[in-house]
Amino acid sequence: MKHIIFGESHGPAIGVVLEHVPSGIVVDMDFIRAEMARRAPGKSPMSTARQEADEPHILSGVFEGKTTGTPLCAVIENTDTRSKDYAKLKDLPRPGHADYSGHVRYEGCNDYRGGGHFSGRLTAPLVFAGALAKLILKEKGVTVSAVISNVGGVADPTPEQVEEIVLAAKKDLDSVGGAIRCTVDGLPAGLGAPDYGRNVEGIFSQQLYAVPAVKAVAFGAGFGFAVMRGSQANDPFYMDGDAVRTRTNHTGGVNGGITNGMPVVFEVAIRPTPSIAQEQDTVDLSTGRDAKLIIEGRHDPCIVHRAVPVIEAAAALAACELLGI
Numbered sequence: 001m002k003h004i005i006f007g008e009s010h011g012p013a014i015g016v017v018l019e020h021v022p023s024g025i026v027v028d029m030d031f032i033r034a035e036m037a038r039r040a041p042g043k044s045p046m047s048t049a050r051q052e053a054d055e056p057h058i059l060s061g062v063f064e065g066k067t068t069g070t071p072l073c074a075v076i077e078n079t080d081t082r083s084k085d086y087a088k089l090k091d092l093p094r095p096g097h098a099d100y101s102g103h104v105r106y107e108g109c110n111d112y113r114g115g116g117h118f119s120g121r122l123t124a125p126l127v128f129a130g131a132l133a134k135l136i137l138k139e140k141g142v143t144v145s146a147v148i149s150n151v152g153g154v155a156d157p158t159p160e161q162v163e164e165i166v167l168a169a170k171k172d173l174d175s176v177g178g179a180i181r182c183t184v185d186g187l188p189a190g191l192g193a194p195d196y197g198r199n200v201e202g203i204f205s206q207q208l209y210a211v212p213a214v215k216a217v218a219f220g221a222g223f224g225f226a227v228m229r230g231s232q233a234n235d236p237f238y239m240d241g242d243a244v245r246t247r248t249n250h251t252g253g254v255n256g257g258i259t260n261g262m263p264v265v266f267e268v269a270i271r272p273t274p275s276i277a278q279e280q281d282t283v284d285l286s287t288g289r290d291a292k293l294i295i296e297g298r299h300d301p302c303i304v305h306r307a308v309p310v311i312e313a314a315a316a317l318a319a320c321e322l323l324g325i
């Protein structure tokens with residue numbers, strides 16, 4: 001299964017085309033809508049004020065409630081755009097966002113309104129694709145679930161702590177980052193390979209780094225391995241009936257680029273939102289001079305809580321790839 005995400009944040013619509021979807025998958029729209037709602041903007045003071053229904057319109061690839069196996073196209077309308085907030089960003093790129101790198105890469109032809117194709121808005125069709133992937137994985141006994149593992153330096157925060165930290169950053173005209181831990185359960189041992197392009201960590205990472213604001217991916221103990229001894233790091237094997245299992249899972253379910261039958265566990269770091277309301281230094285691309293920038297518009301003071309279903313979606317697509325779907 002391959003997917004391509006299309007659209008810009010302030011264009012008429014965004015969407016996804018999936019090809020090689022297995023035929024006969026029952027497209028549970030209640031489940032898909034619930035997944036989309038977990039990510040949708042405008043739901044709390046901790047998120048952007050932009051209001052979008054995020055209702056997916058399926059144009060092809062589904063007939064009588066089931067996938068046909070031919071290309072599946074889903075479109076999501078953009079209705080609450082306010083492009084005037086972005087007028088000055090044509091010449092004044094936002095530090096941390098993709099305005100400057102996108103301008104260079106696309107020779108000034110990039111749609112800078114709302115971040116264009118770089119916007120976190122493009123994760124709405126990704127969540128649609130991920131929801132479909134989860135429906136496929138369910139039939140194979142594979143589940144994907146993620147939680148917030150850090151916000152603003154506080155590990156495994158309670159929902160109340162998340163709210164307090166995010167709203168404090170917002171009050172300071174600032175933003176805050178964090179991390180998400182994701183578990184993929186039910187993948188059999190023996191998937192993947194050690195080689196370039198085929199190893200489990202690489203397949204997951206390709207999907208995860210395509211999510212805007214993801215800045216690090218670590219499997220199992222991750223950077224913690226750097227300060228462990230072998231006796232602490234190794235996961236001892238034992239027999240659980242007929243199944244080979246490990247007592248700990250520091251390695252995050254992967255050895256030598258191949259699943260070992262334990263849950264695949266990884267953590268991603270999410271950067272603080274680039275668009276903050278404080279005055280910042282930038283450059284004026286029209287004059288070639290240093291400049292000051294005050295960003296207007298409606299931005300997420302934190303991305304972490306909104307990205308939890310997005311990380312699950314990326315992981316579900318990676319799990320399908322590993323299973324040869």
Ligand SMILES: Cc1cc2nc3c(=O)[nH]c(=O)nc-3n(C[C@H](O)[C@H](O)[C@H](O)COP(=O)(O)O)c2cc1C
Binds near residue numbers: 096303
């Ligand atoms: C769900 C989601 C919401 C986001 N909301 C914002 C936002 O409101 N303002 C902003 O500047 N960046 C936001 N971002 C992050 C930018 O899209 C991202 O930082 C930018 O495209 C540059 O990509 P990079 O951080 O991966 O380098 C969001 C990302 C996601 C996944």
Ligand SMILES: C=C(O[C@@H]1CC(C(=O)O)=C[C@@H](OP(=O)(O)O)[C@H]1O)C(=O)O
Binds near residue numbers: 049052122300
């Ligand atoms: C619209 C969404 O988030 C947007 C992501 C985003 C960015 O730069 O990534 C910037 C803001 O866009 P705008 O200025 O158009 O409101 C967010 O609202 C969404 O996630 O659906």
